[in-house]
Amino acid sequence: MTIRQALISGSGRLGESESPWLDASLLLSEVTGLSREKILASYPDPLSSDDYNSYMELIKKRSQGYPVAYITGTKEFFGRDFHVREGILCPRPDTEVLIEEALAEIDRREYRRVHDLCTGSGCIALTLALERPDLEVSASDISPTVETVFAINRKALEADRVGFSLGNLLENIEGPLDLIATNPPYLTTGETDERMEDSWKEPALALDGGDDGLDLIRIIIPDAARLLKEEGMLMIEADPRQMDAMESLMKDNGFNEIRRICDLAGDERVILGIWSEI
Numbered sequence: 001m002t003i004r005q006a007l008i009s010g011s012g013r014l015g016e017s018e019s020p021w022l023d024a025s026l027l028l029s030e031v032t033g034l035s036r037e038k039i040l041a042s043y044p045d046p047l048s049s050d051d052y053n054s055y056m057e058l059i060k061k062r063s064q065g066y067p068v069a070y071i072t073g074t075k076e077f078f079g080r081d082f083h084v085r086e087g088i089l090c091p092r093p094d095t096e097v098l099i100e101e102a103l104a105e106i107d108r109r110e111y112r113r114v115h116d117l118c119t120g121s122g123c124i125a126l127t128l129a130l131e132r133p134d135l136e137v138s139a140s141d142i143s144p145t146v147e148t149v150f151a152i153n154r155k156a157l158e159a160d161r162v163g164f165s166l167g168n169l170l171e172n173i174e175g176p177l178d179l180i181a182t183n184p185p186y187l188t189t190g191e192t193d194e195r196m197e198d199s200w201k202e203p204a205l206a207l208d209g210g211d212d213g214l215d216l217i218r219i220i221i222p223d224a225a226r227l228l229k230e231e232g233m234l235m236i237e238a239d240p241r242q243m244d245a246m247e248s249l250m251k252d253n254g255f256n257e258i259r260r261i262c263d264l265a266g267d268e269r270v271i272l273g274i275w276s277e278i
């Protein structure tokens, strides 16, 4: 059995995945300890039967719907590895778009105090803190699993200064803040149920935003208005279909200079606005 043959047989069992070859090579890399680049450069090399058997165990888990990130325990985001496990939403490339925009606005407007709610793995809060060491960053989430995983990532990434609090949305967060950024649950309950029936392994808690996906966002927008400084910014990741409703909610709550940012697929994925009392 060669590396190449193992990849062919593994990826052939991952027909449900959008990226069977990539998944198979990540899992082979997990088992052999070889980097992905090394795997790709070692197609003709032999694979031991022990490694092959362990690899096929992982392929089986993947074929049952476990994200590769849950199997390997890490997901790369903005160039860093984040620990993930069941109960945690895996960071997604879409959210990197939010990070890029947030960094540009932080620099342009000289923001200092930043809060990330519904932080999950901590990918938004920790990335912003690491990219801009002068920021004062905090994060919150309602899930105790998040509290544990956030602490692991904060330590591994050496971002000890980022505070975490367990709580519902912005309930116990103190202002004034310059920037509030969030990737809240925003799927509809129907979409979430469909995924669960499809044996999706990520938690419904991180996905389900109610009938139209906007239940939490309807709470976040007025709460953010209360906590932001004059000229402070709110950034929310959401579904493209929610953008019009969010824009009017933001306007109703004193936000202006509203902009929508597209994800890598060209869909409107992030909305931002500046809060002003007048």
Ligand code: GLN
Binding pocket: 092, 094, 183, 184, 185, 186, 187, 206, 207, 208
């Ligand atoms: N973008 C995610 C997905 O479609 C949803 C994340 C969320 O609800 N925050 O899987």
